[in-house]
Amino acid sequence: GENVEQHPSTLSVQEGDSAVIKCTYSDSASNYFPWYKQELGKGPQLIIDIRSNVGEKKDQRIAVTLNKTAKHFSLHITETQPEDSAVYFCAASNSWGKLQFGAGTQVVVTP
């Protein structure tokens, strides 16, 4: 089955700097890669996703890149703000919505 690895497990950045989280996947048939943000006491919130037919997608300060050959994808957050502090999860899916999640990255943005 699919295996998703996520790094780093924790990431501390100064406000205004960029944050990058990287994930690798094992199943070459995976074609959908969402990213979720989970704040304390809340459910995961879909923030951006990318499908295997594109290499990059941007939404304001957030971007995701996908390298199908290397089987890795990354989340980039620019101009970080304190409200970006949360746990971020990557995931991969190849069929019928069965998402395999990475272990998560605790992002702390310090003012």
Next chain:
Amino acid sequence: SAVISQKPSRDICQRGTSLTIQCQVDSQVTMMFWYRQQPGQSLTLIATANQGSEATYESGFVIDKFPISRPNLTFSTLTVSNMSPEDSSIYLCSVEVLAGENGDEQFFGPGTRLTVL
């Protein structure tokens, strides 16, 4: 997107008892899922809740422990049976929604925080 609610939001239960968690979505959806998130951990899929048929369970999860109902396209329940402290987790409902020509997206409810004493 979809608006998903779960009841209860949290509960503290005694070992050996059972708890039923409800998930309600504001629109009809084909796919509904139940996940478990153990303290400080990632999300693990328990089962796919199928409307009109038995749920499809992932490896390590069985119907006797986690019975699931899906009476219609907007509602599902997950029961955690004969609970032990190891069942203390966040239980999350999710739904898959068609996001136009871009394909499907999956959204999560707020979760049910269960503590078993």
